[in-house]
Amino acid sequence: MFGMFKNLWRYRGFVASSIANEFSVRFARSKLGGLWMVIHPLTQVAIYALILSNVLSAKLPGIDNKYAYAIYLVAGMLGWSLFTEIVSKCLTLFTDQGNLMKKMIFPRITLPAIAVGSSLVNNLFLFAAVMLVLAFLGNFPGDTILWLVPLYALLVSLAVGVGLIFGVLNVFVRDVGQVVPIFLQLLFWFTPIVYPIKVIPEELQQVVMMNPLYPIITSFHNVLVYHRAPDFDCSMLTLFACSLGLLILGLFIFRRAAPEMVDSL
Structure with missing residues (x-):
């Protein structure tokens, strides 16, 4: 396990250049460039806000703002967007990069590192846009924003663990790649986002x-809407432990299955 992280550090330049190249290729002929990364999720928010704000805005006590539902x-x-993006990228990562894995010799751990x-x-672009929106609507969180650091760490570890497990399974059972997007859609509506x-x-x-x-x-x-610290109760601490366990399990499965994946791709 430690060997993977050692190789990842040695190839950190490759990871950074691959991430930069991905963005340059994606927006090579785009007039708005990276703004599309912000436009798409904010458009989705605007649609939900337009349709549901009059219905649900009165159900949000504790927010003294006429744009309460948009802030929520x-x-x-x-x-949510970070979680789904990491899981979705890890899900198809190895099938999409099959030719690369078969033709080049490099630490396989760099692939999920590039995706994450x-x-x-x-x-980060979306975060900057959200902070501007919150400031414009008069609901900037202030110092409580620092609580997002452990929350992001928890979210990323959970997403990477789940994504790696499904990504490896998808190499051997391609039905997994069809089932997970449906599961994510259901999960969206079973998460109190809208x-x-x-x-x-x-x-x-x-x-x-x-x-x-x-x-x-x-x-x-709690942090961005109500400006208070998260509730680090027993369930939250259990989730931290489970997310770390899933991350370790995902890395372990990925490490053990890497040779067989190359043969199956």
Whole structure:
């Protein structure tokens, strides 16, 4: 395991240049360039806000702002977009890069590192846009924004662990690549992003609370919407331990399966 991280450090220049090249290729002939990374999620937020704000804005106590629902939406989408992007990229990473894995000799750990790095850069642009939106709407979080550091660490470890496990499985069972996007769509609606959990029936609230993303997205709301620290209770600490365990498990499976993946691709 430590050998993977040692190789990753040795090839850090390759990882950084690959991330930069990915963005340069993606926006080579685009007039707006990297702005599209911000436009797409904010457009989705605007659509939900336009359709649902009049229905749900009154259900958000504790926010003294007429744009309360839009603020609630952008806070939740910030965390959700990073999770889904990392999982989706890891899901098809090895099948998309099969020819590269067969023809070149390089540490395979650099592939998920590039995927995670590009996802974080994407989210950094979105984060800057969200901060501008919150400041414009008069709801900038101030010092509580520092709580996002451990929340991002938790979110990334969970996403990488889940993404690597599904990504390896997708090499051997291609149906996994079809099932996971459907699962992510269901997970979106079972995560309180476009609705506060109190507006749904109590029996459904218990189901939503079983979602591992529930405490993370709720913590994003606490920090960015209500300007308070996350609730680091027993369930949150358990989630930290489970996310770290999933990350280690994903790396272990990836390391053990790497030779067989090359043969199957």
